[in-house]
Amino acid sequence: MxxxxxxxxxxxxxxxxxxxxxxxxxxxxxxxxxxxxxxxxxxxxxxxxxxxxxxxxxxxxxxxxxxxxxxxxxxxxxxxxxxxxxxxxxxxxxxxxxxxxxxxxxxxxxxxxxxSTNFLATAALAGRRLGAALLIDFGSTTADIIAARGGVVQVHGLTDAERQTTGELVYTGFTRTAVMGVASEAPFQGQWVGLAREYLATMADVRRILGVDLVEIDLHATADGKGKTIGESTVRLARMLGRDAQDGTEADWRAAAAHVREMQLRSIHDGAARVLTSAALPNEAPIVAAGIGASDVEEIARRLGRPAIHFATLxxxxxxxxxxxxxxxxxxxxxxxxxxx
Structure with a gap:
């Protein structure tokens, strides 16, 4: 062709x-x-x-x-x-x-x-190549979780509305999601602090604070329109806790960011666990890690006790x-x- x-x-x-x-x-x-x-x-x-x-x-x-x-x-x-x-x-x-x-x-x-049926293409290809697999495509805005068995996509919803009820679509993204949409509180210097329900910081800020290099993948403006250094991301996350960056140490802000990331991973893990309950996949069926958050998908695969294969390898x-x-x-x-x- x-x-x-x-x-x-x-x-x-x-x-x-x-x-x-x-x-x-x-x-x-x-x-x-x-x-x-x-x-x-x-x-x-x-x-x-x-x-x-x-x-x-x-x-x-x-x-x-x-x-x-x-x-x-x-x-x-x-x-x-x-x-x-x-x-x-x-x-x-x-x-x-x-x-x-x-x-x-x-x-x-x-x-x-x-x-919004792009997820079916990726899952169909994974099914053709592997027979049985669970696709988790963790992108900048959403996470798609789709099973394939016998080379055929096993999907329970086709629209976003349906998939948000089946666990096949978790509306959380590696970079663009607002922190207020992921967690309601975070640990800070030995206390739980409620987070502001304002668009003050995103998951891109969280990941920068945790040391993730986003230079090539985070292409959009920050919540405050300012820069993308770790220091500027810390300023934005601090506002979520009603504080200034100088109110805590690097370790304090990393701990708060790590908790927010963990809450996001749990939401995707829970979606994957839900899909797996109806997919009847063999124990050895791998998780296909796709999207800019593929490295986090590997962590979810480990928690689920399944091998992971990156889409590029597939x-x-x-x-x-x-x-x-x-x-x-x-x-x-x-x-x-x-x-x-």
Missing amino acids: GIVAGLDVGGAHLKVALVEDGRAVCVRQVACPLWQGLDRLDSALAEAAALLSQAEHCAITMTGELSDLFPNRETGALTLIGRLSEELGGKARFWMGLKGFGSAEDARRHHADVG VQAAPGYEHWATACAPAVSVALLLDAS
């Missing part, structure tokens, strides 16, 4: 993967704050144009229809289908979840199947692109699925 591009059009990022001979050979993430206007997608597509020009076919999946730029999901999906069709022309093939791929006309007719990503293949798993997945069709 030649070179196939996979696009995952989100509300915060555009992710693009190139696949050749059944292997991901290039993967890139571009900031795309869609809530600020459709021109942001135009800019992201322009930035990715050099990659897209190499492809003979383009496989497209999306979650950007959820952006509050649009009054509802239908409008969002139809708008994005139209804009991407204009940009990519006859090369565009849209992922429609359980219905597979279709043309722009098919996508308009089945827009409900186009929007798809044999080209050297130098292992990190981004794992981080942008749906874009790689739709490209590989279309390439094999």
Whole structure:
């Protein structure tokens, strides 16, 4: 089929993967704050144009229809289908979840199947490659938890509303989620301190304080619009506890941040445990770690007593692109699925 591009059009990022001979050979993430206007997608597509020009076919999946730029999901999906069709022309093939791929006309007719079904592509690919597995894709905004058994995706919900009740969608992200959405209190100098219910700090701040390098993956503005040093992140987290950064030591703030991270991991662990109760997976079935939070998924796999395999290893990503293949798993997945069709 030649070179196939996979696009995952989100509300915060555009992710693009190139696949050749059944292997991901290039993967890139571009900031795309869609809530600020459709021109942001135009800019992201322009930035990715050099990659897209190499492809003979383009496989497209999306979650950007959820952006509050649009009054509802239908409008969002139809708008994005139209804009991407204009940009990519006859090369565009849209992922429609359980219905597979279709043309722009098919996508308009089945827009409900186009929007927010990127998780099905990654889970389907994992099922084909491993037979039985539990996918945990921990991204900047959400965590998808999907089982595959006998090479077939075992899904109990298709919409966000359904999946938020089944445990298959945990709405918490590695970087973008507000701290107030993760924990209600944190330990500080021997006491539990209630956290402010204000958008003062994000999980990116928490992870910076814990020593995680986010330079390449945290592409959006901070809660206060200021910098992304550990010191500036500490200032923001301190405000959550009603304090200034100088009120505590580095160890104090690391302890508070570690607790917030732990609360987030528990929420994903609980979702995974819930999915596993109905999936009937073999004990040896691995957890496929995907998303920018794949390293944390490894920790969750350890707690669940299952082996972990990074998505990039599963798809044999080209050297130098292992990190981004794992981080942008749906874009790689739709490209590989279309390439094999």
